[in-house]
Amino acid sequence: MRKIAFGYSTRCNIRCSHCVAAEDTPDNAKMELGRAKEIIRDMAAADVTGISFTAGEPFIYFDDLVELVTLCRQLNIYTRIVTNSYWAKTPEETNLRLNALKQCGLSQLRISYSRWHQQHVPQQNVLNSARGSKIAGIDYFVSFVTDFSEKDDTYEQFLRDHELIFFPEPVIYAGRANAFGRKTIFTDYQGNRCAMNPYLAPDLTMYACCDAGSHFNTTNFFNLGNLNSCSVDQLFTKNETSALYNCIRSMGITNIASFAGIKARKIVTYRKCELCEKLFNSPDTLRSLQKAANTELQRWVR
Numbered sequence: 001m002r003k004i005a006f007g008y009s010t011r012c013n014i015r016c017s018h019c020v021a022a023e024d025t026p027d028n029a030k031m032e033l034g035r036a037k038e039i040i041r042d043m044a045a046a047d048v049t050g051i052s053f054t055a056g057e058p059f060i061y062f063d064d065l066v067e068l069v070t071l072c073r074q075l076n077i078y079t080r081i082v083t084n085s086y087w088a089k090t091p092e093e094t095n096l097r098l099n100a101l102k103q104c105g106l107s108q109l110r111i112s113y114s115r116w117h118q119q120h121v122p123q124q125n126v127l128n129s130a131r132g133s134k135i136a137g138i139d140y141f142v143s144f145v146t147d148f149s150e151k152d153d154t155y156e157q158f159l160r161d162h163e164l165i166f167f168p169e170p171v172i173y174a175g176r177a178n179a180f181g182r183k184t185i186f187t188d189y190q191g192n193r194c195a196m197n198p199y200l201a202p203d204l205t206m207y208a209c210c211d212a213g214s215h216f217n218t219t220n221f222f223n224l225g226n227l228n229s230c231s232v233d234q235l236f237t238k239n240e241t242s243a244l245y246n247c248i249r250s251m252g253i254t255n256i257a258s259f260a261g262i263k264a265r266k267i268v269t270y271r272k273c274e275l276c277e278k279l280f281n282s283p284d285t286l287r288s289l290q291k292a293a294n295t296e297l298q299r300w301v302r
């Protein structure tokens, strides 16, 4: 199934200190509305069935968003919007916006929430947008970004007290969060398979990964190409037929690290995206993995 994180604009009304989206790219880049519509039509023709509007804060361009979601519905594309809820100041304002989005066919709202977001947006807004989604008949969930420290206990309790649907998501130490101090970890020896959702940036570059991988600038391993010179179908096909990407999806990053000669006791000290960076943002390691991707790597057993 083809689906994509659609970065219509990187502009955001707040500046979270953990933001993975912000790094070296201009933080106010935006697609032309007409071009975005053309791309969505091309995506439908290329059998894309799900679009998640993300990057900066999509509600900043609310009228454009309404047009894009409407178009997706006409083309039978499932839609999600990722938002920080800054706009959900009162139940009335919230219902107005969410009813409009429901009318034009929005399928799901993903509400970003964390101790970093909530330095800028009151918790009440999160509650308003979750409750407003229910009222409007839009599926929702709260994406609770956490470093799993005790500092987040009260934030989690707030979600529990109000019986909101939430998923804890680990901070990704990329973008601004790269500067964070981090605890040493020892994980289980788990596969670390990754679904690798593709991401389209406002400059029309498409990446095979919508998180830390789009920042692997030494090798640009996840950069698939640009829609100014390639078609949607070509870039998706590249994403789906890369032997090494398919190893990440099927055998997992841990197995690839083991193949690359990294000892098990070292592997368990890496977070998933950091292990990914170690393997694929190093030109030498990447070169040897690419060479092996169709042969020994696929046959690798510990």
Ligand code: SF4
Pocket (backbone or CB within 6 Å): 012, 013, 014, 015, 016, 018, 019, 020, 021, 022, 055, 056, 057, 084, 112, 117
């Ligand atoms: S994490 Fe989301 S809400 Fe926060 S600055 Fe980044 S894009 Fe904006």
Ligand code: SF4
Pocket (backbone or CB within 6 Å): 194, 195, 196, 209, 210, 211, 212, 213, 214, 248, 253, 272, 273, 276, 277
């Ligand atoms: S593990 Fe790699 S491919 Fe998956 S989200 Fe992290 S950086 Fe991207």
